[in-house]
Amino acid sequence: MPQPPDDLDAVAVRTWCSLALEALGRERAEIDAINVYPVADGDTGTNLYLTVESAAAAVEAVFAAHETGATAPATADAVRAMAHGALIGARGNSGTILAQLLRGMAGVLADGGDAAHLRLALARAAAAARHAVAHPVDGTVLTVADAAAAAAQGDDPALGAVVNAAYEGARAALAKTPGQLAVLGRAGVVDAGGRGLVAVLGALVEAVTGRTPPRAPRTGPGAPPAPDGSAEELPAGGAAADCPDGEGGGPAFEVIYLLEARDEQVDRLRARLDALGDSLVVVGGDGLWHVHVHVDDAGAAVEAGVEAGRPHRIRITHFATESGHDLRSPAEPAQRAVVLVVPGDGLAGLCAQAGATAVIARPGEPPASGELVDAIRRAHAREVVLLPNDAALRHTAAAAAEQARTEGVRVALVPTRAAVQGIAALAVHEPDRGFDEDVVAMTAAAGATRYAELAVAEHQSWTMAGVCQAGDVLGLIDGDVAVIGSDVPATARTVLDRMLAAGGELVTLVLGEDVPDTLAEALEEHVRGGHLAVDTVVYRGGHQRAPLLIGVE
CATH class of the missing domain: 1.25.40.340 (DhaL domain)
Incomplete structure (x- = not known):
């Protein structure tokens, strides 16, 4: 040896x-x-x-x-x-x-x-x-x-x-x-x-x-005596449902993110998050920190990180089925869950409130299949509906779904191409109906939703709508450039008119972090003025690539 x-x-x-x-x-x-x-x-x-x-x-x-x-x-x-x-x-x-x-x-x-x-x-x-x-x-x-x-x-x-x-x-x-x-x-x-x-x-x-040590103490019937001579006799996980966190309840969300911030900013962040929830752990140093907390207000926890520095790789997990912590045994998965990719932390919070598990795709940082598999595992369900919300992620999502299936999870991949399609699918999700029926309804809702986004051209380029110059505002409908404008409000109005010309009952607007509320108000008024039977809903997307996402159902 x-x-x-x-x-x-x-x-x-x-x-x-x-x-x-x-x-x-x-x-x-x-x-x-x-x-x-x-x-x-x-x-x-x-x-x-x-x-x-x-x-x-x-x-x-x-x-x-x-x-x-x-x-x-x-x-x-x-x-x-x-x-x-x-x-x-x-x-x-x-x-x-x-x-x-x-x-x-x-x-x-x-x-x-x-x-x-x-x-x-x-x-x-x-x-x-x-x-x-x-x-x-x-x-x-x-x-x-x-x-x-x-x-x-x-x-x-x-x-x-x-x-x-x-x-x-x-x-x-x-x-x-x-x-x-x-x-x-x-x-x-x-x-x-x-x-x-x-x-x-x-x-x-x-x-x-080079020696394999004895294993740690096991639990459950037949476990060997512990090193101090005591025996562990109760069944593993047997009382999990009685008191899941030691106090008989707790916050609804787990929020985790990496944070780039100075030490003094992190000290203030600790105090704020400690007041918001429990299970607070902040580790790291030298400008990079890992933040973990359980809270009822996931958005406030993320906002605290934004005030302290630059949060990224944000993960929000919903603990509850209705309110408080899920009282199932830790070994007993839920019947069904939804996992979806979103472009910003605002939509992640919205999805978490709906009981879904969100993976945030940062600009230039699309999630890998391993991240999607991790999210499916965190969803802890026998059946999972996976919404990639991006055509470029279809193969990544397919690989994640296949990996999850090898672990015994039934996964249905709905090939959504945009976040607004994912929102539409999530809105009709009903975990109490049959799996296939639920997937069909979610697929139909996503397919009935046209999508658009506004982007700013980085350089001169040929597009389906003509030649754009650097700084032009581009309106992309169903993935193709359809409008070239000089400012966000006017381009958004033109895009909405073109999308609603084919009909529609509901407009969804997802505003980027730096977009003022006045734009949403103006666009809502524009829709009411030209399309009387169309409703509008507005969400804050947070830090996302596009200043505005649009969906028409």
Whole structure:
């Protein structure tokens, strides 16, 4: 058996990430099933897996960029990539805390990977994670991280001894979590996030020593005694429906985004989000932050981020079926959900209020199939209707649907070409009717909606409507340039007249972030003046590429 290394180098970091991803892949479903705190939404294992997947991909990118041969990247490059990958890819409450743990470790391991540095790294990581959580709670992953750091302290110079001690300390602490947090005790489970951390630390043991450590405590009938001699006898997830978050209720939305902002702006953001909701975790630094919070007003949480800096990769998940948290067991998916791509955070909030899961497509940043698969998983339903809302995303969405089907989800892809078609489809969605009937109704509603958008020409170009110059306002109807104008209001009126000439009952206007409300008011008046039987609805799209989206049903 090879001698354990004395230093955690870049190759060992790479191996650690790979083994951690494998471990979480094996245990993901089990961890999802015991997820009862802070919200019983059954996705902790999945969130941790996706977070480590992003960290591992970032480390692989460092190795891929390094010249081949006998040398390897510097340890500092590998650990910083690991931390950065986890930060930008963090999912959920648990993934966000894990990202901070890895960031805390990276800040120390970049200077050295021996036993002394690892001890300090574990201590810094635990302290950083606890600081990142607005209201730390004992019996959670924070307690497990504290125990790992405490157990690792000592004088043994062997790196293997440090990782073994940290793992055993975390494992023992995990077994005690049901006695520290009432909701865990009632459900008869250990903390899901803590169990995920034990899996990650177990991968570190294997990467350093080559030995596969014993697994973390299991739950359910027949589980072996915990390290402290106690037995876990209650069925996994058995009391999830009694008290999903430990307090008998909670906010309706989970809001997550990356934020580019200065430290002092983030301090103010923490205070504002803390007043809006709970489960607040803000991690990161050096101008880039990952924000996670549970709130009732998703729009206000996003607006707080806009005031603090530049939020992007915004994800909003609706917890409730009617109001409050969904009281299903975390292992029991909903029957049906809708997942759709939207061009701005305003529409994401609208979709979340309708119970749908939204993926935001930023200008120049179309979602990859993996992001759509992640959204389907977050929707946590047996049946999913997927609305790409962009012709260019049809193949991406098809690949995501196929992947989700291999995981046992029934997915119907409705090939919507614009956000207004998606809104029309969502408006007629009825989860209580048959799946095929619902898909047919949503497809018909989308197909009956003509769509248009306004754009500003970036350079001179030939179009279907003639030659445009840089700065001209273009009116695109059903994807083709139909109108060339000099300003937004006049071009919008012309586009509306052309679309309504073929008839219509409802006009949908989606205004971009910088478009004044007066434009919507003027366009509503224009529609009323020339088309008496046509109604108009207006939505704020937030930060989207087009200043105005138009739909006519």
